[in-house]
Amino acid sequence: MPPSRRDFLKTLGMGLTTGSSAIACSFCGKRTAERHPPNIVLIFIDDMGYADLGCFGAKGYETPRIDRLAAEGIRLTDFYVSQAVCGASRASLLTGCYAERVGYQGAPGPASKIGLNLGEETIADLLKKRGYATAIFGKWHLGCVPEFYPTRQGFDEYLGLLYSNDMWPYGYDGTPVAEGRKAAYPPLSLIRNEEPIAEIKTLEDQSTLTERYTREALRFIDENKDRPFFLYLPHSMVHTPIAASPEFRGRSGHSPYADVVMELDASTGRIMDRLERHGLDGNTVVIFTSDNGPWLNFGDSAGSAGPLREGKGTMFEGGPRVPCVIRWPGRIPAGRVTSEIATTMDLLPTIVAWAGAPLPALPIDGLDIRPLLQGRTETGPRDNFFYYYEHELRAVRKGRWKLIFPHKSRSYVGAEPGRGGLPGPYATVETGLELYDLVADVGETRDVAAEHPDIVAELQELAERARDELGDRLTGRKGKGEREPGRVSTRFPADITHAAVGAAVSLSGPPSPSYPGDGPATLTDGKRGTFDFHDGRWLGFEGEDFGAVIDLGREVSVSSVVCGFLQNQGSWIFLPTEVRVSLSRDGTAFREAGRIGRKPVPDPAAAYVPEEIRFAASPVRFVKVSAKNVGTCPSWHAGSGGRCWIFIDEIVVE
Ligand SMILES: [Ca+2]
Numbered sequence: 001m002p003p004s005r006r007d008f009l010k011t012l013g014m015g016l017t018t019g020s021s022a023i024a025c026s027f028c029g030k031r032t033a034e035r036h037p038p039n040i041v042l043i044f045i046d047d048m049g050y051a052d053l054g055c056f057g058a059k060g061y062e063t064p065r066i067d068r069l070a071a072e073g074i075r076l077t078d079f080y081v082s083q084a085v086c087g088a089s090r091a092s093l094l095t096g097c098y099a100e101r102v103g104y105q106g107a108p109g110p111a112s113k114i115g116l117n118l119g120e121e122t123i124a125d126l127l128k129k130r131g132y133a134t135a136i137f138g139k140w141h142l143g144c145v146p147e148f149y150p151t152r153q154g155f156d157e158y159l160g161l162l163y164s165n166d167m168w169p170y171g172y173d174g175t176p177v178a179e180g181r182k183a184a185y186p187p188l189s190l191i192r193n194e195e196p197i198a199e200i201k202t203l204e205d206q207s208t209l210t211e212r213y214t215r216e217a218l219r220f221i222d223e224n225k226d227r228p229f230f231l232y233l234p235h236s237m238v239h240t241p242i243a244a245s246p247e248f249r250g251r252s253g254h255s256p257y258a259d260v261v262m263e264l265d266a267s268t269g270r271i272m273d274r275l276e277r278h279g280l281d282g283n284t285v286v287i288f289t290s291d292n293g294p295w296l297n298f299g300d301s302a303g304s305a306g307p308l309r310e311g312k313g314t315m316f317e318g319g320p321r322v323p324c325v326i327r328w329p330g331r332i333p334a335g336r337v338t339s340e341i342a343t344t345m346d347l348l349p350t351i352v353a354w355a356g357a358p359l360p361a362l363p364i365d366g367l368d369i370r371p372l373l374q375g376r377t378e379t380g381p382r383d384n385f386f387y388y389y390e391h392e393l394r395a396v397r398k399g400r401w402k403l404i405f406p407h408k409s410r411s412y413v414g415a416e417p418g419r420g421g422l423p424g425p426y427a428t429v430e431t432g433l434e435l436y437d438l439v440a441d442v443g444e445t446r447d448v449a450a451e452h453p454d455i456v457a458e459l460q461e462l463a464e465r466a467r468d469e470l471g472d473r474l475t476g477r478k479g480k481g482e483r484e485p486g487r488v489s490t491r492f493p494a495d496i497t498h499a500a501v502g503a504a505v506s507l508s509g510p511p512s513p514s515y516p517g518d519g520p521a522t523l524t525d526g527k528r529g530t531f532d533f534h535d536g537r538w539l540g541f542e543g544e545d546f547g548a549v550i551d552l553g554r555e556v557s558v559s560s561v562v563c564g565f566l567q568n569q570g571s572w573i574f575l576p577t578e579v580r581v582s583l584s585r586d587g588t589a590f591r592e593a594g595r596i597g598r599k600p601v602p603d604p605a606a607a608y609v610p611e612e613i614r615f616a617a618s619p620v621r622f623v624k625v626s627a628k629n630v631g632t633c634p635s636w637h638a639g640s641g642g643r644c645w646i647f648i649d650e651i652v653v654e
Pocket residue numbers: 046047085086239291292
């Protein structure tokens with residue numbers, strides 16, 4: 001008998017757990033299901049480096065309140081986020097899954113039409129089932145259209161920014177930008193629940209964010225002191241543009257960056273004091289960590305990864321390895337330090353087990369690390385970690401060994417960093433197949449692959465199993481455990497029946513290799529695309545005209561042809577300037593049935609436009625459609641001179 005999927009994944013060490021086993025587990029011990037389950041406070045800093053806290057070796061300034069958390073709890077030295085980028089990292093934190101599993105990548109901007117799938121269960125969803133009050137104060141970054149807001153993903157209340165604080169129509173110095181990508185950004189709104197309440201448009205406004213979030217957190221604790229609560233505090237700082245409130249400017253005597261970190265430290269202290277005032281600190285789990293490593297090209301406005309290689313946007317250790325401390329007096333022994341591998345994905349199963357709440361119904365990757373944290377064992381349940389970035393499996397770690405696969409990466413080495421809040425350029429680095437011993441060489445400086453062919457082979461085997469489950473763009477693999485992100489649907493039904501469904505299509509030229517859909521058949525499969533042009537339901541043509549002939553297989557009486565086109569000018573996708581339909585009975589002699597022409601005009605809204613051509617009904621077998629590309633982006637467009645795209649999803653023949 002073949003092993004079950006669960007057994008199989010267990011041998012992978014991928015920690016796949018399912019709802020049914022979870023329920024059995026969370027009620028098996030009395031210790032985990034007391035009358036009043038613990039409150040959870042999860043403080044998540046944006047872009048804080050591995051060495052930015054005193055207890056992780058920060059130099060030149062102090063973080064006494066966070067250091068005290070470490071002294072009274074546990075410090076994790078080998079703690080990872082799933083990816084060194086804001087959005088994907090947060091998807092993993094809240095779902096307990098690799099970003100590949102939940103299909104959520106990168107750091108989507110204001111025009112993005114995807115979000116964390118509403119079918120995923122977040123920590124907030126799960127704790128609500130156990131009667132927790134839930135709140136998020138800070139940066140969301142898991143979908144910026146209302147259907148994906150935090151209030152739709154288990155949070156009772158929200159105050160914060162929907163995405164990064166630099167996704168605003170201003171430069172890093174706070175002055176308006178006239179051209180480029182940011183010029184098209186909408187105002188950066190502070191959202192309360194589902195309504196914008198203020199606009200963040202100056203560095204002075206940025207400097208209010210830490211204080212605003214902290215005040216909300218204190219109020220939330222006050223209001224919910226008599227019931228279990230989950231407080232998720234994903235600060236916008238220390239992501240640039242950094243800004244400390246007036247009270248903290250110059251406080252560190254070191255740098256504006258250190259001032260901002262000290263304000264975050266003081267914020268953490270105020271939360272601890274408030275818990276203590278209400279007598280709650282003994283029954284509250286406080287977790288402090290970061291979403292990814294430092295953004296090093298900002299120089300003196302970035303943090304430090306200390307001894308680790310590189311930073312944010314890379315999967316060398318400085319990218320995904322982040323500082324982490326967890327405090328729960330009486331349960332987690334004070335002053336503990338562990339170098340076992342653990343990840344933000346492990347927080348979900350650990351927290352819900354402490355709370356006596358169920359695990360998600362869908363498979364996850366996180367592992368319950370309660371025994372490790374509580375000192376019942378020195379060995380954690382996780383001995384491996386898969387370093388994915390934007391769906392590329394760039395490296396794998398098992399125990400002390402990290403095998404890096406050949407890939408191109410952002411690098412900060414050899415590029416002059418910016419100063420005074422402004423970014424410097426990135427460099428790039430290309431790796432080979434490289435093996436590092438992270439215990440002897442945490443900085444990944446000496447490739448020892450040639451000395452350990454057996455370990456290389458073992459890690460390659462492990463990686464192969466990850467690719468099977470989660471896919472890998474570097475080797476062109478689709479994983480069988482991959483799920484879809486949430487997508488904004490158009491107002492048209494996703495499925496449609498018409499006379500050309502299943503008909504053969506020949507294209508006059510191939511689509512871009514980046515957007516091939518399912519080949520030419522994409523145009524007659526009876527499926528429409530969503531606003532996400534990455535959804536595999538579109539054919540994309542870069543700078544080229546579109547042309548296709550559909551063979552209906554036999555003569556059919558036809559009176560209209562409707563072609564579905566996408567407009568998303570922010571992504572250089574324009575409607576065609578002309579659409580023309582011709583008909584034929586024999587595939588040789590075509591007669592024109594109609595044409596539509598339009599001029600490109602600025603329109604920031606994403607739109608699904610069915611271009612319809614109607615004509616007198618007549619029997620035809622072949623339908624020819626051509627569409628003219630705008631060509632190069634018009635002078636009024638941010639990409640002026642660049643090549644325009646056409647995206648088409650279906651040719652509806654009736
Ligand atoms: Ca970040």
